[in-house]
Amino acid sequence: MELPDRPEFFKRITFKVPLLVAVVLILGLGVVVSYYLRAQNETIRRSKESEVMQEGEILYTAVKNNMLAGEAPIAVQLFRDFERRGFASMIGLYRADGVSAFSDNKTIETVNRNLGKSRFMDKKRPAELRTINDPLFLESVTKVEDIFIRDTRGDKKNVLIYKPLLNQPKCSGCHGIDHAVRGVIVISSPFDEVYRMARNNIIFSVLLYVVVLVVLTGAIILFLRRYIIGRILELGRVVKGVGSGDFVTKIDVDSVDEIGELGNELNSMIDGLRERFMLSKFVSRSTLEHIKGEMDIFPGGEKRLLTVLFTDIRNFTEYSENRNPETVLEMLNTVMSMQARIIHKNGGDIDKYVGDEIMAVFDGEDMVYRAAKSAEEIRREIRKMNEASVTPIYIGFGINTGEMIAGNMGSVDRADRTVIGDAVNLGARLCSIAGRNTIVLSEHSHGHISERGEFREQKPVRVKGKEKTVKIYTLVRTL
Amino acid sequence: MKPAVFAMCLLLPLMLFIKCGGERSFQIPDYKTWNKVIPQVLDRPVPGHGATFRVIYANETAFSSEIVTDDTGVRSVKMKDGSIIVKEVYKKREDVGYKVPDLLIMEKRGSDPESLNGWRYYLKKPAEKTVEVRTRMCVGCHEAANEKHPYFDGNRDEIFRDYLFISIAK
Numbered sequence: 001m002e003l004p005d006r007p008e009f010f011k012r013i014t015f016k017v018p019l020l021v022a023v024v025l026i027l028g029l030g031v032v033v034s035y036y037l038r039a040q041n042e043t044i045r046r047s048k049e050s051e052v053m054q055e056g057e058i059l060y061t062a063v064k065n066n067m068l069a070g071e072a073p074i075a076v077q078l079f080r081d082f083e084r085r086g087f088a089s090m091i092g093l094y095r096a097d098g099v100s101a102f103s104d105n106k107t108i109e110t111v112n113r114n115l116g117k118s119r120f121m122d123k124k125r126p127a128e129l130r131t132i133n134d135p136l137f138l139e140s141v142t143k144v145e146d147i148f149i150r151d152t153r154g155d156k157k158n159v160l161i162y163k164p165l166l167n168q169p170k171c172s173g174c175h176g177i178d179h180a181v182r183g184v185i186v187i188s189s190p191f192d193e194v195y196r197m198a199r200n201n202i203i204f205s206v207l208l209y210v211v212v213l214v215v216l217t218g219a220i221i222l223f224l225r226r227y228i229i230g231r232i233l234e235l236g237r238v239v240k241g242v243g244s245g246d247f248v249t250k251i252d253v254d255s256v257d258e259i260g261e262l263g264n265e266l267n268s269m270i271d272g273l274r275e276r277f278m279l280s281k282f283v284s285r286s287t288l289e290h291i292k293g294e295m296d297i298f299p300g301g302e303k304r305l306l307t308v309l310f311t312d313i314r315n316f317t318e319y320s321e322n323r324n325p326e327t328v329l330e331m332l333n334t335v336m337s338m339q340a341r342i343i344h345k346n347g348g349d350i351d352k353y354v355g356d357e358i359m360a361v362f363d364g365e366d367m368v369y370r371a372a373k374s375a376e377e378i379r380r381e382i383r384k385m386n387e388a389s390v391t392p393i394y395i396g397f398g399i400n401t402g403e404m405i406a407g408n409m410g411s412v413d414r415a416d417r418t419v420i421g422d423a424v425n426l427g428a429r430l431c432s433i434a435g436r437n438t439i440v441l442s443e444h445s446h447g448h449i450s451e452r453g454e455f456r457e458q459k460p461v462r463v464k465g466k467e468k469t470v471k472i473y474t475l476v477r478t479l
Numbered sequence: 480m481k482p483a484v485f486a487m488c489l490l491l492p493l494m495l496f497i498k499c500g501g502e503r504s505f506q507i508p509d510y511k512t513w514n515k516v517i518p519q520v521l522d523r524p525v526p527g528h529g530a531t532f533r534v535i536y537a538n539e540t541a542f543s544s545e546i547v548t549d550d551t552g553v554r555s556v557k558m559k560d561g562s563i564i565v566k567e568v569y570k571k572r573e574d575v576g577y578k579v580p581d582l583l584i585m586e587k588r589g590s591d592p593e594s595l596n597g598w599r600y601y602l603k604k605p606a607e608k609t610v611e612v613r614t615r616m617c618v619g620c621h622e623a624a625n626e627k628h629p630y631f632d633g634n635r636d637e638i639f640r641d642y643l644f645i646s647i648a649k
Contacts, residue, residue, distance in 0.1 A: 144527075145614035166619035167526040169628045169644070180527045180616065 017229055018221045025217050033209045041198040049159055052089070052189045053148065056161045059091060060185055064165060072120070076102045089189040092130070093165070096141045096181045100130040111174045119174075132186065140164050141181050150191070157191040231259045235266060247274035285349040286361065286406075287417035299415055301407015307367040307399065307445060308424050309348065309375060310431030311339055313356040314394040332356060335382070335393060342377045346370040351418055359428070361406075361419055368441075368448035369478065371399050375439040376478050382437065397439040397475075398431025400424075401448055422465075429463035430472060439475040446473040453478040505601050505609050507582065510536045510565040516647055520575055523630070527620055532575055534567040537647055541587075544641075544648040555639035556648045558597075562587040564643070579605040583617065587641075596622060596642050618642070 009015055066075040075093070079102070082091045093101040101107070105122040112118050140147040140162035149160040163185040167175055175182055238251050247270055251263040280288055313319075313335065320328040339358055340350055347370050348360040362371045375397040386392035402423030408415040426442055434440040446455055454476040460469035516535040524530040541562035548554045567580040574580070582603040589597040600617040603609040621642040628634055631645045640646050 143614055144616035144619065164615055164619070166615060168620055168623040169525060169630060170623055170626060172526045173629060177524045177526050177529065 013232070014225070014229055017224055018217075021220050021224065022217050025213055025220070029209060029213055029216070033205055037202060037205045041201055044197055044201070045194055048191065048194045049148070049150070052159050052161065052187065055089070055189075056146075056163055056185065056187045059187065060163050060165070063093065063185055064168075072102075072107075089187055092186045094130075094132055094137070094184050094186055096164075096179060096183060098132040098134075098137055100128075101183050103129050107175075110176065114174055114176050134162075137162050137184060137186075140184055144180055152191070152195070157195050159189050159191050161185075161187045163187070228259065231263075235259070235263060238270070239266065242270055242273060245277075247277060284351050284361075284417060285344075286351070286363075290408075290417055299408045299410060299412065301405045301409070301420075303403050304363070304406045304419075305402070306404050306406065306419060306423075307362040307371045307401040308351075308404070308419065308427035309343070309358075309360040309362065309371040310398040310427050311358045311360075311375070311378065312396050312431050312434075314396050314436050315392075316356045319391050319393060331393070335385075335395075338381050338385075339378050339395075342381070343374050346374040346377075348374055352416075357431075359424075368399070368401050368445050369452055371445070372439065372441065372449060372453060372475055373478050375399060376475060379437050379439065394436035396431055396434030396436065398427050398429070398434055399439065399445045400427035400430060400442040401445040402426070402442075425465060426463065426470070429465070433461055433463065433472075434474075441473045441475060443471040443473070449478075505584070505586065505599075505611065507584070507603055507609060508538065508563060508565070510538070510563070513538050513565070514542060516564070516645060517631075520572065522572065525620075525630075527616065528568060532569040532572050534569075534575060534580075536565045536567075538563045542647055542649075546646070546648045553638070554636075556641045556643070556646050558587045558641045558643070558648065560587050560589050581605070583612075584609075585617075585621075585643075598642060 063075055063078070066072075066078055079091065079093055095101050095107065099106075108120045108122055111120060136147050136149060139145070141164060144164050144166065146164070147162040149162075151158050151160060164181045165183045165185055167177075167179055167182045171182060235251060238249055241249050250267050250270060253260050253263040253267065313332075316332075319331065323331075336353065336356075336358065343350055343358070343360045346362075347364070347367075348362045351359045351361050353359075360371070360374070362368070362374075378395060379397070382393055382395055400423050402421070404419040404421040404423045406419045407417070409418055409420065410416055423444075430440040430442060440458075441455070455473040456476060458472045458474055460471050462469050513536040516537050521533040521535070522530075538561075540559050541564060544556065544558045544562060546554050547557050562585075564585040566583040566585075567575075568583060569575050569578065569580045582601075584601040584603070586599045586601070587597060588594045588599055591597075591599065593599070595613070595618040598618070598621070600612040601609050602612050621644075624634065624642050624644045625639050626634065626637055628644060634640060634644070
């Protein structure tokens with residue numbers, strides 16, 4: 001499947017890995033922090049609520065026992081004390097109809113009526129009447145159920161508990177049997193502090209999350225870049241250099257981990273490649289092409305139409321007589337390199353060097369013309385070199401075209417990729433009879449490019465191995 | 480691990496959790512074969528029941544409960560786990576034994592953390608499902624049974640009666 005086009009940066013491991021790390025940490029830490037934050041805030045809230053409920057239960061028990069027959073004034077005093085002490089929590093007792101208890105004479109009148117005597121005196125100055133109209137208060141009375149309300153809507157957050165006080169059997173003597181609930185204890189406790197704690201908790205946790213996230217992400221990314229990504233990139237850089245022909249730069253292996261082992265393996269591979277690269281300079285291009293993709297090399301060949309070009313330095317002995325070996329070798333290398341460069345440029349393949357002689361093979365379209373062109377260019381170059389030299393150098397050229405056997409010659413263990421045959425031998429013979437800076441072509445080669453150059457027909461010559469004379473041509477210039 | 484096995488491993492505890500989280504069901508026992516706590520029909524109006532007529536049954540476990548005397552000589556009633564008290568509540572005296580009454584049931588489950596003072600309370604109205612009563616309605620009155628009260632012997636000695644107004648323990 002083809003990937004959609006994206007900017008190069010997004011495809012790189014230096015982007016993907018840090019992104020993955022960041023995403024994993026953001027999500028992972030985020031989930032953990034939010035879970036614990038939520039759990040902790042829930043615990044704080046539940047703990048406070050539980051505390052308020054416990055307080056309510058204690059108060060309920062206290063009030064229930066203070067409301068024994070004839071002991072109502074104790075309960076009145078208890079609630080009055082609660083009010084005077086100014087607790088943060090509001091604690092009150094209300095009748096089932098929602099009116100604050102002990103604020104008027106209604107209950108006293110009921111009790112006196114049920115007892116059939118004036119057991120309690122009416123209040124002379126009824127207290128201020130407070131009324132609760134909350135439907136949940138009514139629900140608490142009708143269902144005889146504790147109701148817990150978490151009121152977090154306004155600025156003042158609080159929890160509210162309605163606890164119905166039952167008309168127990170022991171109370172029914174005074175209060176009658178027509179109702180199950182005598183009153184409702186109301187406890188309202190501020191919850192702002194809990195919310196403030198929860199909010200601070202959230203702020204602190206989020207800040208901590210961000211700091212930990214940044215530090216962890218940074219540390220992990222730095223670690224990855226330093227110890228993994230950086231080293232992988234270094235491996236890639238060295239391998240890329242090898243691809244460009246740099247067999248000198250090696251991987252600096254400074255660890256024994258997997259990447260270190262890989263570095264060692266790559267270094268060994270680079271050494272091997274360098275050896276093979278150096279070896280490749282000692283074999284022809286056709287040999288290199290041939291062995292590409294071949295699993296094994298077997299002796300054998302095929303008959304093909306090819307052109308051979310032979311060159312030979314004519315006065316090498318004369319040149320080397322009065323010079324030291326270094327100078328001679330330098331000249332030889334210069335001339336051979338120049339020839340090799342020109343032959344390769346024209347699509348030829350140097351089959352072998354034999355002393356100061358070169359055997360090159362040309363194949364394919366225009367092979368004869370490219371061989372002649374190579375010879376002509378070499379001749380031009382050698383003339384230029386001679387202008388600056390005390391002792392001139394001369395080269396003879398022989399070009400022949402014909403069917404030759406191209407293949408692997410030798411044994412299974414040691415073989416040469418080369419061409420052999422009469423046509424090759426004739427090319428060599430033509431080179432040997434060529435004069436100084438003379439390019440000799442066989443009749444066959446000339447026939448291929450007679451219209452593409454200026455030639456001079458020479459007197460037929462007799463060459464070794466041929467009974468008949470051979471027609472030859474010399475190249476004046478190519479067109 | 481295969482995905483199906485992995486999914487099962489995840490889902491199984493969840494299913495168990497959902498199952499365990501359900502409301503506890505209570506089967507109404509065949510209480511008519513049990514003995515009555517008191518042979519008379521209770522007709523005294525009481526808060527919560529009002530002017531109703533009540534017949535109370537208890538199972539054998541309840542009747543086999545014992546009165547315990549501690550080292551200081553204080554006696555108390557400890558009802559055995561599994562004790563069940565069924566209170567039939569009729570609106571009219573002539574309905575007693577003829578009409579299907581409301582049933583108020585107490586089941587002793589001392590070690591049950593969900594119990595209210597060691598008891599679980601249920602209400603069964605005719606043609607309705609049994610519901611557990613977790614409000615203050617039942618326990619609110621029964622918690623006063625350990626004090627002096629106006630019913631039966633009145634618990635003059637104020638002994639601990641395990642939240643029952645009348646002692647049926649031996």
